[in-house]
Amino acid sequence: MYSVIVVPPRGTGSDDQIRLSAGERLAFGRSETGNGLAIAHEGVSRIAGEITAHRAFWILSNLSQGQTYVVENPEGAGEHIKVAPGRLDAPVSFEFSRVVLPAAGELLSFDVWAPRHTYRSATRPGLSGATTAQAFSLDRTKRYFAVLAALCEPRLRGAPHAPPPTVDQLVERLRHTWPAANRSSVYWNIDYLAVKLRLRPAPETAEPGPRLYGKKESLVSLALRFDLVREDDLVVLAAVPSEVAR
């Protein structure tokens, strides 16, 4: 029932993602008090700030004395918000965020995901009462959607039993629209999709075998079963002409 996931910075000793339910708070800072997120760096305030999951988004309080925090949208082409010192409950509307803390000349960061952002269709006329909604809401402009589309492409193009593409094939397929794609970023997006679609781990994952294959396979089955990706969605894979002919 969590709605926000905090991913601690690498090399801080804690690799565990912290899942926050609506209303739950997570303090971050140098001191390791309680269940907070410890950022062991001299340049970070003892209690540097607080993250609160609020509905499907989250709010950030900057509790530092004089440092402005920046929340970047890594997929947003430089899109960011600044949170001034002392600012409480600043809402963050990005699905993916990187919280950047300046600390004695260095920039420290950790990630926060908000995979429960909801998208619903506009109310249609002549329809009374609450609408039945699908349990998934995907942002079609995000890279994970392109990855999902690429995963489903062989089957959508008419090969119903085709195995999902390999990660290398995915990298190659996505390169037109996402030149920086590489194996690890594609892996990352596959893992994120499993979180986003709340994929129940298959019962056989405990056994030896190609685990990632199972995950890709499950994502494709789920996506096609519920029409999360359709044939006309494959346009997200189409190359956008980078130069206009003169």
Add this chain to the structure above:
Amino acid sequence: MNGRSYAVPVPKGYRVGLWEVREPLASGAFGSVYAARRVDDGGETEAGAAEETAADGGAGPLPRHAALKFLPTGTRTPRQLHHLRELAHREQELLKRLRSPRLIRMYEALTVDDPQHPELDGATVLVLERAEGSLAALLDRSATPESGPALLAQICEGLHQLHHAGWVHGDLKPANVLLMKDGSARLADFNLAAEMEGTHAYAPAFSTPDYTPPELLWSEISERGQQIRPTADIWAFGVLAHLVLTGAFPLPGGTTEARCDAAVRYARGAEELRLSSGLPPDWREIITGCLASTHEERAARYPDTASLLRRVEQVAGTTRSPRLPRLRPRRWLRPALATGLAAAVLALAATVTYAMRDDGPTYGYHRCPFRSVCFFSEEFGMGEMCSWKGDDADWLSGEETCMWTRDRPVKSIFNNGDESMGLAGVAYYRGRDFTPVGEDITRKNSRNRTGCTAQRAQGNLTGTYAPLSHRWIEHCGDGASD
């Protein structure tokens, strides 16, 4: 999903089977409902020829007026509306098999065969009992209708009938409660209904958030869908009862998202349930029980829907509904159909198709569909049955499963194939992916399989093992069976 509407525009006067479409009645998330009247000219229909799929002998005489529900299952958009076909199938299946006074009645199911209208061609049309309106429309006119308690008792009775027959509604809300001419209520819209398999049912991953219990709001979803239990309907009933009696949702918030957020905080124990002060004490007790924050608490409070119904009828002051006959005697009553349904629903992009039979036999070898191989949990084709048209590399996972074999052996088998398939035998293996396990590895037949059954052969199996995979092969080799 994301602004895609599945409304089906049907021109007035359009003919489907014996029915002429009149004015639109409603449009929901999955299709559109139109008023229709029966035309008994017996002549050729100009447009909208339809083939009947219901094959339901017990439907009785058709009424003069009905409601036609169009579900856009056509083939105009290949591979695109897979889940709609599944949802249409669920509703049709439930209505075909259940007939209870508090559930809307289906007279027949038709498929539009009209290449002239590609947007309608292939659509599924359910011919349903015509209602006067919905509870949602009634609540729009009067937030707390005087008939509220009596309607709630009838809605609860409908839920009881559904649960008693082994189904979960999955989308109980005012728009899905229809009111008949005499003012009585009936449950409708079974697109999300799911038949119980043991303690759970698998429902498609749709819901109406305001009526969804907190444990399902952001629950895990497997390839088969979302696991739901009857207590999900109990929660929805609690929300609906609060709405009908007080005009407001039980959880605070001005938007659906805010109320879901409140539901999650309540389930976490971070917030208490504060029901409207206008609620009579008896109803407060009922609704508090329905809105217990976990499945376990709800199940403990109301072990079955009958106990909830008794209490609701007591408080509503209505007469007690008659005790229902046992509809679902034992788990093996309709396993063939249950397995077939689950498999058909899951036959994603697979070549297998399952023959659905309305009133086929419920025991014995002869329930095995034509051109299928069937495995039974008891000797002589008795007990539970799993059937396949094709191969399956893993019985316990994947798109088709045969879960009873997890802890029970296969006792008999029937290869109901025919010559047209070109594959005369079915070989089965104790390992996944057609591999041998245990003593089969050194088995003398040198084929390392557990067994093989030839075309049209049926019989009991010795041993206490369950295969995990099987495939069709050209022939079993020497002898009919090994």
